Structure formats: C-alpha cells, structure tokens
Amino acid sequence: MVDFALSDEHRDVREAVRQFITKEVMPYESEVLLNEREGRPSLEPGVLKELQDKARKYGYWGINTPEEYGGLAAGPVMAAIIASEAGRTFVPFRFGGSADNILYAGNDAQKQEYLIPTIEGERRSCFAITEPGAGSDARNIRTRAVRDGDDWVINGEKIFITNGNEADFVMVFAVTDPEKGANGGVTCFLVDRAMGWTSTPIPTMGEWGPAALNFDNVRVPHDHILGEEGHGFDLAMSWIGQGRYMIPAGALGAAERMLEMAIEHANNRVSMGHPIADYQFIQGHIADSAVELEAARWLTLNAAWQVEQGRDARHASSIAKLYGTQMANKVVDRVLQIHGGMGYTKELPLERWYRELRLLRIFEGTDEIQRRTIARNLLKGHVKVGASLA
Numbered sequence: 001m002v003d004f005a006l007s008d009e010h011r012d013v014r015e016a017v018r019q020f021i022t023k024e025v026m027p028y029e030s031e032v033l034l035n036e037r038e039g040r041p042s043l044e045p046g047v048l049k050e051l052q053d054k055a056r057k058y059g060y061w062g063i064n065t066p067e068e069y070g071g072l073a074a075g076p077v078m079a080a081i082i083a084s085e086a087g088r089t090f091v092p093f094r095f096g097g098s099a100d101n102i103l104y105a106g107n108d109a110q111k112q113e114y115l116i117p118t119i120e121g122e123r124r125s126c127f128a129i130t131e132p133g134a135g136s137d138a139r140n141i142r143t144r145a146v147r148d149g150d151d152w153v154i155n156g157e158k159i160f161i162t163n164g165n166e167a168d169f170v171m172v173f174a175v176t177d178p179e180k181g182a183n184g185g186v187t188c189f190l191v192d193r194a195m196g197w198t199s200t201p202i203p204t205m206g207e208w209g210p211a212a213l214n215f216d217n218v219r220v221p222h223d224h225i226l227g228e229e230g231h232g233f234d235l236a237m238s239w240i241g242q243g244r245y246m247i248p249a250g251a252l253g254a255a256e257r258m259l260e261m262a263i264e265h266a267n268n269r270v271s272m273g274h275p276i277a278d279y280q281f282i283q284g285h286i287a288d289s290a291v292e293l294e295a296a297r298w299l300t301l302n303a304a305w306q307v308e309q310g311r312d313a314r315h316a317s318s319i320a321k322l323y324g325t326q327m328a329n330k331v332v333d334r335v336l337q338i339h340g341g342m343g344y345t346k347e348l349p350l351e352r353w354y355r356e357l358r359l360l361r362i363f364e365g366t367d368e369i370q371r372r373t374i375a376r377n378l379l380k381g382h383v384k385v386g387a388s389l390a
Contacts, residue, residue: 004298010081013074017060017085021093024054028091029349037346042092042207052096052121062097062119066104069119071097076304080249084297087253090349090356092207096121101243102171102188102235105227114169114190126167128158128213129236139182139233143215145174145189150222152176152189154197154215160363164199164211168192172215173232180230188232190224191215206355208363244317245303247364248296248324254353255293255331261350262286262335276338285334293331296324315374315383322370325360332357 006014032042055061064079065071074082086093099118103125106115117123134140143156154174164170169192177185191197196218199211227235263286266277276282303320306313336343336350343350361367377383 006081010078013078014081014085016058017082018088020055020058020060021085021089024051025091025093026089029089032091033346033349033352036352048093049121051093055095056097060095063095065098065119069116071119076245076307077301080245080300080304083246083249084253084256084300087250088257090207090254090352100125100127100171102127102226102238105235106190109223110190110226123169124163124167126161126163126170126211126213128161128164128170128172130158130160132157132159141173141175141186143172143174144178145176145187145220147176147222148219151219152187152222152225154189154191154218154220156215158213158215160202160210161199161213162208162210162363164213165201165209167199168194170197170213171226172197172213173236174215176232177230182233184230186232186236187229188226188235189220190226191218191220195220204359206352206359208356208359244364245300245307245313245320247360248300248320248328249304251324251328251357251360252293252297252300254357255289255296255328258331258335258350258353259286259289259293262289262338265339282338285338289331289334292327296320296327299323315377315387318365318370318373321365322367322374325357326367328357329361 028043028047035042052061059072060082062069062071063074063082064076065073067073072078082095086095097119099115103111103115103118114123114125118125129141131141131143133142141156143154143158145152145154152174154172156174158164158172161170169190172189172191173186174189175181175185176187179185193199196216198214198216200214202210202212204210226232263277266282266286267275269276271279277286299316299320303313303316306316332350332353336354339348339350342348345351365373378385
C-alpha cells in the first residue's frame with residue numbers, strides 16, 4: 001500500500017508555520033485592505049522586513065538555501081508545504097534568506113558581491129529575460145551585448161520584470177553571438193543599477209508591480225558574466241523550471257483559506273428562512289472546490305517529491321501549475337459568488353484575491369504553454385501515460 005501521509009516533521013513544520021502566519025502576519029490584513037482602498041502601498045518595506053526578522057528568530061530563514069549559506073536546505077516538499085501556509089494570507093509577505101538559484105553558478109568573487117548579500121537581504125535582484133517580442137518564446141530575445149575590450153555594451157529592453165523597480169542589480173540575458181542564437185549565443189550578465197540601466201513601473205490590476213528595463217549602451221565588465229559565455233539560455237531555463245511547482249503551492253493556501261471562508265459564510269448567512277448551506281447550488285460550489293483543492297494539493301506535492309528524488313520533474317511541474325492555478329481561480333470565483341454582493345466589495349479580501357490569482361495563469365509559463373509542454377511530451381514519447389506512478 002502506498003503511504004501518502006506527510007511525515008511527522010512535515011506536519012510539525014506546517015503547524016508551526018501556520019501559527020506564525022496566523023499570529024504575526026494575518027493581523028496586518030485589515031491594514032493592507034485599508035491601504036489599498038486609499039491608494040497606498042500594501043505595507044511599508046520596513047514592516048515586511050520586521051516580519052522576516054521575526055521569522056528568522058523562529059528559524060524560518062532560507063527555506064531552500066544550502067546550510068553552508070545559513071539556510072535550512074529544507075527540500076522541495078517542505079518548501080511547498082511552507083509556501084502553501086504562507087499563501088493563506090494576502091499580506092505580501094515572503095520568508096527571507098533566499099536568492100535566485102542561478103546565482104550559485106557564480107564564481108567566488110560574484111558570490112561575495114551578489115549571492116551572499118542577496119541571501120542576507122542587503123541586496124535585491126531581478127531576473128530579466130522577457131522582452132516585448134519574447135515572452136513565452138524566450139529563444140526570440142533581441143537584447144544585444146557587444147564585446148568592447150574588457151567590457152560588454154548592452155542595448156535592449158526587458159518587460160514585466162518582477163522586482164525590476166526595487167532591484168539594485170539584474171541578471172540580464174543578452175545575445176552575444178547572433179549566429180548561434182539560443183544554442184550557444186546567449187549570455188547572462190550581472191549588471192548593477194549603477195552601471196546605467198533604468199526601470200519604469202508597469203501598472204497592473206493586482207499587487208504585482210513589474211517593470212520595464214531599458215539598457216542604452218550600458219557597459220558591463222567581462223568578469224560580470226554569470227556562468228559561461230554563450231550558455232545563458234541554459235541558465236535561464238534552469239531558473240524558470242526549477243521551482244514551477246511552487247506557484248500552485250502558494251495557490252493552495254489561498255484556496256484553502258477561501259474555502260474555509262465560504263463554509264463559515266454558508267453556515268451563517270440566512271436566506272428565505274434557511275442557512276444558504278442548505279441549498280444544493282451552494283453545496284455544489286463547496287464540494288467542487290474541495291475536490292479540486294485536494295487534487296491540486298497532491299499534484300503539487302508529487303511534483304515537489306519528484307524534484308526531491310532527483311527526477312526530471314518538468315512534466316509533473318507543468319501539470320501541477322496548469323491544474324493548480326486554474327483551481328485557485330475557480331475557487332475564488334465560487335467563493336465570491338457565495339458571498340454575493342459583499343464578495344465584490346473591497347471590504348472583504350475576495351476581490352483582491354480574484355485579481356491576484358489571475359496572474360498565476362500567465363506568468364512563469366501561461367496555461368497555453370503548459371498545455372503545449374504536456375501534450376508535446378506525450379505525443380513525442382518523452383513521457384508515457386501513467387509514468388508518474390513508476
């Protein structure tokens with residue numbers, strides 16, 4: 001018999017993290033909603049930094065950061081569980097002590113200048129590959145880097161860059177050999193903001209505030225190449241693919257919290273002399289949400305487990321992202337419907353979640369890209385039906 005139970009350690013950490021989120025983070029929810037209604041940032045950076053410092057005292061720092069850099073090295077399954085618990089609140093809080101995985105590809109000097117300060121929260125990075133004509137098709141990037149003595153001169157534009165407005169350095173991908181293209185002709189550069197690139201905010205319908213980055217004859221020393229010259233595309237794909245399962249992991253927590261809200265409201269809201277929980281349509285919304293939530297949970301944990309076992313988990317991660325993010329969007333729609341007019345107001349967090357969760361079906365690979373990946377793997381025989389059970 002297959003044992004699907006979480007380990008005692010997994011359950012203990014899940015409960016401890018839930019207590020931290022409930023006690024330390026959720027009390028800021030009313031402030032976040034008020035700030036949004038009045039056009040202010042959700043929370044000041046100092047408040048979020050204080051929360052990260054508190055979490056560090058509890059031992060939650062660098063969830064997947066190697067121990068040699070002061071992290072927990074908790075592993076993918078534990079990281080997914082923790083992300084799910086953090087997702088139970090809409091407060092824009094994230095545990096600290098981590099850095100983009102490709103920064104570990106740097107040499108010793110680069111690790112001292114970029115990796116370690118990023119882990120400690122002293123520096124902030126952003127990852128820039130998306131361009132106006134190269135979103136999901138990352139092979140089509142046009143930003144150029146031309147060698148000039150001991151420097152490279154970068155020209156081009158990147159868009160929808162997370163943390164692009166706040167970062168003090170960027171990992172930017174540029175074409176260094178047009179004839180080779182993605183296969184040997186793209187290089188990743190570590191570029192400080194002080195070197196001359198600029199950012200412009202892109203307004204969105206949710207909390208996510210990406211940026212457009214402009215590189216106009218930005219000079220970068222040759223020793224700021226991350227990894228090997230010409231091998232940037234491989235680095236980019238390792239960044240994009242390494243944690244795709246973490247996106248539905250966060251959505252699980254949000255969906256779970258909203259379903260709890262729906263159950264409570266259905267039991268307490270009386271219409272035509274009965275709690276609305278007595279009505280079949282309401283029961284259907286709750287039942288469908290519960291079934292899809294559980295399915296998404298196990299798809300996500302399966303993908304994380306495959307990563308932890310050292311398997312190629314790209315197919316499983318695509319399945320988890322496609323299903324999990326769609327699940328969260330269906331759940332928030334149903335829960336908002338159950339709450340009626342109040343669900344549509346800014347007095348409750350549902351309309352905020354409605355906007356925030358919609359992003360998950362777009363970034364880190366759209367629904368359409370995930371479907372393409374899944375179908376291609378099956379049609380070309382890269383993955384066999386039922387292979388996840390092998």
